[in-house]
Amino acid sequence: MPFAVSRGGSEPPPSSGADEVRALEEEAERLRHAAHAHAPVDQAIGVVIAVGGLSPQEAWDVLREVSMRTHTKLRAVAEQLVAWAHTAELPSALRGELARQLSLRHQEHVPRPTAPVASAAAADRGVPLPDPRGGER
Template identity: 55%
Template sequence: MSSPPTSPLDERDEMEALRRECEHLRAAVGAHEAVDQAIGVIVAVGRVEPAVAWDVLREVSMNRNRKLRLVADTLVAWASGRGELPDDVRRELRVRLASALRPT
């Protein structure tokens, strides 16, 4: 049994859906890359394990009420000399790193 013929409208709808999905996937890959790089910055600056750096990054994002990707982009730009680290993010990063390094 063969499938019914598709109309040009159906094909256009499918192409548009695939285009949107592709854009979404590209954005997700870019966000993942920025977060991974930011974790690397925190590991280097804070001398902590990657799992701790992830927690620090997430907490800075939550406590500063900024999207994780934006905090990550800011950290990466700062580390590469392409931007400033906002004072509130710098303070929060310092607090979170101190907390992470405090013996329990």
């Protein structure tokens, strides 16, 4: 049976069963906290997927861009988007940036027309954001 030989490195001292239990309890608490902290972000990604018809990766990118461009913490953006799905209320700065990001993503997927657009205003309208309760706002 082979055995390990110490090469002078810093190896942790053998721990007692109580230390292992404490370490596992701390790790479990960190995992519970992480799962709770990520839930609003995951839900907001779902909202962006539903509203924008994007892939999960594209929805994550939109969420991240909205956060950065509005100087709003990602978690706060996520919570407001999830609330928007229930209340149809979204701060104008977030609404504007979300619409802009969705429009950019849709422009990436739509083939460019060969004829010029009739008006610049029509080209700049982008993708309207629906009211989560139905219709557009």
